Amino acid sequence: MSAANRRSLWRGAGRLIVKRVGLALVTLLLVSAVIFTISGLLPGDAAQEVLGRGATPEQIAALRHEMGLDRPAPVRYAEWLADIVRGDPGQSLVANKPVADIISERLPNTLTLAALATLVSVPFAFLIGIASAVSRGRKLDRALNIATLSMVALPEFLVATIAVLVFAVELLWLPSITIVPKNPTFAEYVRAYAMPVMVLAVGVVAQLSRMIRAAIITELDRPYVEMALLKGVRPLRLIFRHVLPNAVGPIVNAMALSLSYLFGGAIIVETIFNYPGLASLMVNAVTSRDMPLLQACAMIFCAAYLLLVLIADTIAILANPRLRQA
Amino acid sequence: MKRGNLARAIRAFPWSGKLGLALVLFWITIALVGRLIAPYPSGAFVSYEVFAGASGKFWFGSDFLGRDVLSRLLVGAQFTVGLSAVAVTIAVALGTGFALTAAVGPRWLDELLSRAMDTLISIPSKIFALVLVAAFGSSILLLTLIVSITYVPGNFRIARSLAVGLARLDYVEVARARGEGRPYIALVEILPNMIRPLFADIGLRFVFIVLLLSGLSFLGLGLQPPDADLGSLVRENVNGLGEGALAILVPALAIASLTVGVNLLIDAATQGKVQ
Numbered sequence: 347m348s349a350a351n352r353r354s355l356w357r358g359a360g361r362l363i364v365k366r367v368g369l370a371l372v373t374l375l376l377v378s379a380v381i382f383t384i385s386g387l388l389p390g391d392a393a394q395e396v397l398g399r400g401a402t403p404e405q406i407a408a409l410r411h412e413m414g415l416d417r418p419a420p421v422r423y424a425e426w427l428a429d430i431v432r433g434d435p436g437q438s439l440v441a442n443k444p445v446a447d448i449i450s451e452r453l454p455n456t457l458t459l460a461a462l463a464t465l466v467s468v469p470f471a472f473l474i475g476i477a478s479a480v481s482r483g484r485k486l487d488r489a490l491n492i493a494t495l496s497m498v499a500l501p502e503f504l505v506a507t508i509a510v511l512v513f514a515v516e517l518l519w520l521p522s523i524t525i526v527p528k529n530p531t532f533a534e535y536v537r538a539y540a541m542p543v544m545v546l547a548v549g550v551v552a553q554l555s556r557m558i559r560a561a562i563i564t565e566l567d568r569p570y571v572e573m574a575l576l577k578g579v580r581p582l583r584l585i586f587r588h589v590l591p592n593a594v595g596p597i598v599n600a601m602a603l604s605l606s607y608l609f610g611g612a613i614i615v616e617t618i619f620n621y622p623g624l625a626s627l628m629v630n631a632v633t634s635r636d637m638p639l640l641q642a643c644a645m646i647f648c649a650a651y652l653l654l655v656l657i658a659d660t661i662a663i664l665a666n667p668r669l670r671q672a
Numbered sequence: 673m674k675r676g677n678l679a680r681a682i683r684a685f686p687w688s689g690k691l692g693l694a695l696v697l698f699w700i701t702i703a704l705v706g707r708l709i710a711p712y713p714s715g716a717f718v719s720y721e722v723f724a725g726a727s728g729k730f731w732f733g734s735d736f737l738g739r740d741v742l743s744r745l746l747v748g749a750q751f752t753v754g755l756s757a758v759a760v761t762i763a764v765a766l767g768t769g770f771a772l773t774a775a776v777g778p779r780w781l782d783e784l785l786s787r788a789m790d791t792l793i794s795i796p797s798k799i800f801a802l803v804l805v806a807a808f809g810s811s812i813l814l815l816t817l818i819v820s821i822t823y824v825p826g827n828f829r830i831a832r833s834l835a836v837g838l839a840r841l842d843y844v845e846v847a848r849a850r851g852e853g854r855p856y857i858a859l860v861e862i863l864p865n866m867i868r869p870l871f872a873d874i875g876l877r878f879v880f881i882v883l884l885l886s887g888l889s890f891l892g893l894g895l896q897p898p899d900a901d902l903g904s905l906v907r908e909n910v911n912g913l914g915e916g917a918l919a920i921l922v923p924a925l926a927i928a929s930l931t932v933g934v935n936l937l938i939d940a941a942t943q944g945k946v947q
Binding site for chain 1: 787924
């Protein structure tokens, strides 16, 4: 392939990626409108909420004016959005601290938890996915299918309950609440994170391995695989050199989806293990109806989800020469 | 499907499918008769011992207030299965209804609906449900609506791709040429041919809804006392975790047996069709 030709291919990929980024930004904008409409406009009056039932109409009107609630909805939305983009989503109604401060305290914890869970899940998921794809239709595949099918349907709190019973109550190996000490040693770190990571990983491994299996099996049915087998390529080499590179697109997509599933799981896991992350913060915001905090948390989760999908799309485009051309 | 065919199909299930079917039938029965066969009233304090173990009098022991776990489980299962069934019906009716509208309606309507659903689907479902609960609260009616709305976009996506595929087929063209109206085409020509593939999606969504509903209740944001579904039972007995109380383990296992059962059943039912 000539250099000029190759350059035009990359330019095609670049244009496609820019288009995806634009689409993700538009989606995020629409998502923000949905979240603002549901949480900012529909429910009763925040001023009423703050003052309680005993407030006089004059007090409420004054506070409404002070909070800017008497202005038209589009104006409030625009201001809210501008604040969020600037990284200052306002004041938490309950904690009386800037939302940005609370979130910057909690966000790293959730990212750590998610990163560790990913680190643990991905190798297992590949192992299970590849093992069942290669033994398609045989006993091992059927057993793994039933195992992952069941794991997908388990509520996180059951997995957490059983993990606590086994490791904290019976064996006394691990603490039932996740407290990470300041400057932990490696052993302390592992002890603190072992259980929440384990519980999160169960669901992610199950989901991801099923999608990896499906992606590999789609490839295994293609003629080039038969060709490779006929010329005597060993099964492992076939999977790693021939099949996996071709299945990169669907597999990175599957990874993005199961990582976004991780956020949902984190809501339960952080609550059970009393872990000070963003997900448990969001649950508290719901309980105390702290709308600015809730909106900011929701926007972060949605942005993270869209970012994951965008990264997956980009990798899929870069990995697929035909898409690059488009 | 004729009855003979159904029986034959079930006999051809692998053991996992039969187990799934048995679990599903079991929970449907419990959902129908739970309250009637409960040995004690679900709110009654019947044991002086809290978190008691299993005994002849209390099969699954007692909970954190000395109530009978079995009775509360039977009533809780009615809430979990019943509300989820209603919610999945609403979700599928809306999702598939929009999908049919998109398939037979004008192009701009399809575009509009698809864009709207694409936006909603990029809000992770638990996050979406939390925002809705925060805004509207969680009375039984609202809770049911919230969990169903959360899963409308997912059903729409599946149903739309089925419906659009069918709308392009010749027999639908023929119906259009005959001068049939759009509602007739959607409901009489397209919908009946979508039902079977839709069933797998309905089952899957039922599982999601059960998990979301019990997840919300577990967080204290779902069903409010004195009503309690299976997720609430796990939550209220969470202090029994340290002693390995049946009161927390049994309801959690109950949810799992329901969701795993539905999953195994769908798996067996769809495998048979593919082969």
